[in-house]
Amino acid sequence: MRKTVLIALVAILLVTTGLQAQTLPPRLEFRHQGLKIETTPVRNHVEVSPIMTLLGGEAAFSASAGVWALSLGEHLVQVAPDRRLVLVNGKLAEVQDAPISSPGGIAVRLSFLDDFILAPFGFHLEPIVGGYSIVPGVSSGKPITIRPAAADFSATTTLVLSLDRAVEATVEARPGGGVVVLLPRSAPRIESPNRLRSRRVRSVVAAPGRLEIDLSPTIGLISWNVLTGPDRVVMELGTVPPTPTPAPIIARPVERSGPRPIVIDPGHGGDDTGAVGASGLSEKELTLVIARRLAQALRSAGYPVRLTRDGDAGRALTDRAALANRLDARLFVSLHANASTVASVHGAETYYMSLDDRASDEAAQFTADLENRAGGAGLQGGSTLDLILWDMAQSEVLNESARLALRVQARLNALLGLKDRGVKQAPFVVLTGATMPAVLVEVGFLSNSEELEQLASPTHQQGLADAIALGIGDFLVGQ
Numbered sequence: 001m002r003k004t005v006l007i008a009l010v011a012i013l014l015v016t017t018g019l020q021a022q023t024l025p026p027r028l029e030f031r032h033q034g035l036k037i038e039t040t041p042v043r044n045h046v047e048v049s050p051i052m053t054l055l056g057g058e059a060a061f062s063a064s065a066g067v068w069a070l071s072l073g074e075h076l077v078q079v080a081p082d083r084r085l086v087l088v089n090g091k092l093a094e095v096q097d098a099p100i101s102s103p104g105g106i107a108v109r110l111s112f113l114d115d116f117i118l119a120p121f122g123f124h125l126e127p128i129v130g131g132y133s134i135v136p137g138v139s140s141g142k143p144i145t146i147r148p149a150a151a152d153f154s155a156t157t158t159l160v161l162s163l164d165r166a167v168e169a170t171v172e173a174r175p176g177g178g179v180v181v182l183l184p185r186s187a188p189r190i191e192s193p194n195r196l197r198s199r200r201v202r203s204v205v206a207a208p209g210r211l212e213i214d215l216s217p218t219i220g221l222i223s224w225n226v227l228t229g230p231d232r233v234v235m236e237l238g239t240v241p242p243t244p245t246p247a248p249i250i251a252r253p254v255e256r257s258g259p260r261p262i263v264i265d266p267g268h269g270g271d272d273t274g275a276v277g278a279s280g281l282s283e284k285e286l287t288l289v290i291a292r293r294l295a296q297a298l299r300s301a302g303y304p305v306r307l308t309r310d311g312d313a314g315r316a317l318t319d320r321a322a323l324a325n326r327l328d329a330r331l332f333v334s335l336h337a338n339a340s341t342v343a344s345v346h347g348a349e350t351y352y353m354s355l356d357d358r359a360s361d362e363a364a365q366f367t368a369d370l371e372n373r374a375g376g377a378g379l380q381g382g383s384t385l386d387l388i389l390w391d392m393a394q395s396e397v398l399n400e401s402a403r404l405a406l407r408v409q410a411r412l413n414a415l416l417g418l419k420d421r422g423v424k425q426a427p428f429v430v431l432t433g434a435t436m437p438a439v440l441v442e443v444g445f446l447s448n449s450e451e452l453e454q455l456a457s458p459t460h461q462q463g464l465a466d467a468i469a470l471g472i473g474d475f476l477v478g479q
């Protein structure tokens with residue numbers, strides 16, 4: 001990740017060397033949407049406050065932190081004099097030249113202004129006589145580093161293009177086959193293209209303003225989406241019916257109205273019953289009942305919720321996280337019930353993804369093996385190595401997943417007086433590829449006769465749903 005940032009910075013510096021080396025005139029004019037200001041550069045640096053005023057934004061100084069908060073709309077850039085780190089919309093970036101203290105508060109190099117203040121706000125500098133015009137969009141040919149990763153599932157492939165910053169991107173199916181990603185006004189470059197291993201994606205090649213993606217015959221674009229936090233383009237590829245005319249296949253980003261939903265995944269379904277208790281209570285029935293109660297609890301707290309299934313239909317493990325990705329879900333919570341060969345083992349556990357192929361302990365590995373074996377896992381080859389490569393998506397948010405797991409487990413322990421089996425890590429297929437904080441909750445052991453009886457009771461089911469909802473609420477409020 002650090003390497004990506006460095007490559008991007010080097011690239012930016014190369015492009016903007018002109019701006020850097022420049023000696024500024026005694027007076028400099030800035031224009032924006034019919035307004036203009038004149039500023040006096042300070043040691044070849046530009047005062048920031050008048051620029052923010054020109055843009056209709058704000059520059060506020062926090063004396064306690066010694067930091068300037070530059071805000072425009074939802075965007076926030078935090079900078080400090082003599083500090084080479086800048087926080088852009090919550091992301092840390094390292095800069096070549098630190099801002100300096102100035103009569104107006106803080107002043108920066110033109111390149112700094114262009115890359116770290118204007119770019120996050122969606123503007124860039126265009127030279128005009130006597131100064132610069134601040135116009136919408138990204139400077140022409142700005143480099144963007146793209147890291148492709150693909151995961152082959154039984155019927156589809158999910159291709160994730162991780163971007164080093166937010167850019168305007170449009171994905172189109174090419175009439176002749178393959179896919180093109182249009183990245184206007186940017187110069188994409190691919191990081192480690194050789195690491196892309198997929199049966200359906202042959203190559204991803206960068207060209208000015210676009211990426212050309214070559215696919216295997218009969219494979220086409222099913223859906224795509226541009227997501228943030230981290231910035232990425234996610235596409236689903238699969239077999240598409242041959243079109244009689246060369247008209248492009250219409251693929252649209254998934255429409256989402258309103259805020260990002262929490263996706264609840266009732267484990268198993270259909271032919272895949274999951275674990276079954278001595279009473280005949282199956283995991284698939286139990287997880288659906290609790291999922292519905294959990295959805296209701298979250299909705300009444302004002303959170304939008306989607307279920308990966310709201311009936312008995314089965315769904316491949318990997319399709320569940322893919323659905324959450326398509327919906328740009330805020331969180332992904334997969335519900336399961338456990339089984340052990342040791343009848344006395346009981347209690348609820350919350351898991352998050354393990355980034356290597358090892359679980360935090362043997363019991364956790366056993367649980368993961370059990371869940372991964374569930375019907376329709378569908379990951380070709382099923383090797384843990386594939387999972388590890390694909391884990392990059394979850395690795396970006398792993399700390400958040402761990403925090404979510406802790407909050408949920410704390411509520412399960414506190415409200416229900418359950419034995420604390422703790423928060424654990426294991427390589428679960430169902431969490432693989434989720435690009436948002438994701439956890440798997442094992443609500444209890446169907447193999448323990450006392451707990452089985454509890455799990456069958458609506459009161460206990462509601463208690464579990466409420467505890468998980470409270471844990472999710474704790475996490476979201478603390479975010």
Ligand SMILES: [Zn+2]
Nearest residue numbers: 267274336337
């Ligand atoms: Zn399960």
